[in-house]
Amino acid sequence: GAGVSQTPSNKVTEKGKYVELRCDPISGHTALYWYRQSLGQGPEFLIYFQGTGAADDSGLPNDRFFAVRPEGSVSTLKIQRTERGDSAVYLCASSPGTPREAFFGQGTRLTVV
């Protein structure tokens, strides 16, 4: 597929558990973004990678959230000790560079029970 791929599409987890969300960007795109979106709100910025490095992680809400992109392609968003307030749709997007437009995956709907 040519688009951004996110897995899983849905994840239900118990409070306190650890989760990993995966994003496979469009081939050749150097920039990768993570956002989360709650109902009725616009996407909230979490972190942005340029290549392998996190160019801006100012949106990560606390140290339970961490993201990596070790080879400059696939990225994983990791959430430790999940809380009910972490429930949201987590969106990944990639871009051929900045300041260019970004293309989104279909998101991972995370539900913490």
Next chain:
Amino acid sequence: RKEVEQDPGPFNVPEGATVAFNCTYSNSASQSFFWYRQDCRKEPKLLMSVYSSGNEDGRFTAQLNRASQYISLLIRDSKLSDSATYLCVLHGSSNTGKLIFGQGTTLQVKP
């Protein structure tokens, strides 16, 4: 003040109407601007980029006013299929690639 502000609506218009949305931003150093469209329970999709000179794509016209720090989206001859949330998006400044989203404006086109 939020970096990007939009009237959430909803805007309810009849088919065939012309409707316009504005979006204001606070950072005068913002470099690039976009309008995205998001359907219910779907991911945002790029509708159009916004250029300083203004640009048009069929029934859609986008404009940028740097002096007043706002961008606009005009939709002519509204279709039922235009019903969606329209998100205003911009790059924060020249030294960051961060894309910042507005809350979105909901449009409902009625028959």
